[in-house]
Amino acid sequence: MKTGTNLLKIILVLWFTISLPTYAANIYLNSTYPEARFLPADKLHAWCDHVANIAIESKWENISTINLVLKYDTKKIKIIRVVPIDQSSTTNYSIEYNKILFNKISNEDFKETKVALFNLYYKSNENITGNTFEFTEGSYLTTKYWRVISLNASFSTPFAKAPECEPDVVPPIIEMVKPLNKTNWVALDSSFIFEIKDDWKWIDKKQLKLHINNQNYVYDDNGVFWSWDQLIVYPRTRLPVNKLIPISISISDKQKYWWANIQNESFEVKTSSWLVLENYLDPFKFRELAQWYASFRWTQKECALIWNIYLQEDWIYQKSWKAILKKLWCPIPAQLQNIEEEKDATAAPIVQEKIEKKSYISVFWVIWWTLFIITFILKLHYRHWFTKHKKMVEQFKKLNLN
Secondary structure (H helix, E strand, C coil): CHHHHHHHHHHHHHHHHHHCCCCCEEEEEEECCCCCCCCCCCCEECCCEEEEEEEEEECCCEEEEEEEEEECCCCCEEEEEEEECCCCCEEEEEECCCEEEEEEECCCECECEEEEEEEEEEEECCCCCEEEEEECCCCEEEECCCCEEECCEEEEEEEECCCCCCCCCCCCEEEEEECCCCCCEECCCCCEEEEEECCCCCEEEEEEEEEECCEEECCCCCCEEEECCEEEECCCCCCCCCCEEEEEEEEEECCCCCCCCEEEEEEEEEECCCCCCCCCCCHHHHHHHHHHCHHHCCCHHHHHHHHHHHHHCCHHHHHHHHHHHHHCCCCCCHHHHHHHHHHHHHHHHHHHHHHHHHHHHHHHHHHHHHHHHHHHHHHHHHHHHHHHHHHHHHHHHHHHHC
């Protein structure tokens, strides 16, 4: 009878023990490794800044308190800062000589879930080959039933020297800002403006490869200009009429470590189907470009076309058209030479009369101002002596009375 009773007690104890929940938790420390193209990719880079994510995973449902003591070797590692992930909860931390103290009070559901606690930013020594982070005695968590679970753990990280601590991982961005609307036609003397940006180490201008209408341009061509993050390009020749112009451009960043990011973009614009110039093109800039490239000179047919427009305009606007024709170096056609000479001969007496009239008015104006100034000075002189004489008379009267 006793044997059966003891056996029953043993079975009950085993069943009760098995039915109890398991109290287990894991702590994780993962440092961010560099990209695979920046060797060595399987080790952290010595003498560089790194970030490690500290996370926890528990099989218990509700965690009441998390307390961590993270030790490190001060000869190998320098702590930069600690950034808690959950700012809403009650979190406290401090960085001491060779350890980090972290405490968090929370009632979150951690069961079967890896939850990030904080990010650790640190810098390694220049000659470091390895380091160990240790969660030592004093690292634990408590459940809502005051069950204490230890979190002791050790994490080793290998280090190796690298040529560069901050490799450029951001490729350049290329956008065409002129013409902004690529579906509309562009003028035959149009220039092109590209906006080129890089958020890291900027770009290597010498690696520019630009093709416009099957012509190649490099960074130091005469028609290529840089203005901070804008690339301005003036084509060597005027664009052809009514044609789709292919444009391709590529640029690389200034990355010197391993290989650089290269960005390629392609565009296509359509030129106008008749002779159209940009209304806002600076004539001085156009003249300067014309001096650089002989191909910017206008053909005889184009000049004759513009002279024809000049003749059809009212005489009020002909002066402006004539100035444009001179800027474009369009000679006067032989058949129009006599007409222009007659106009100049007719206009000469009128102009001379205007000049003489203007000269007469200017002389009269000088005489008038001279007389006005003399009169004004005499009046001031008279007023001064009149006031002085008046005071003398009043003083004399006072003396006689006395």
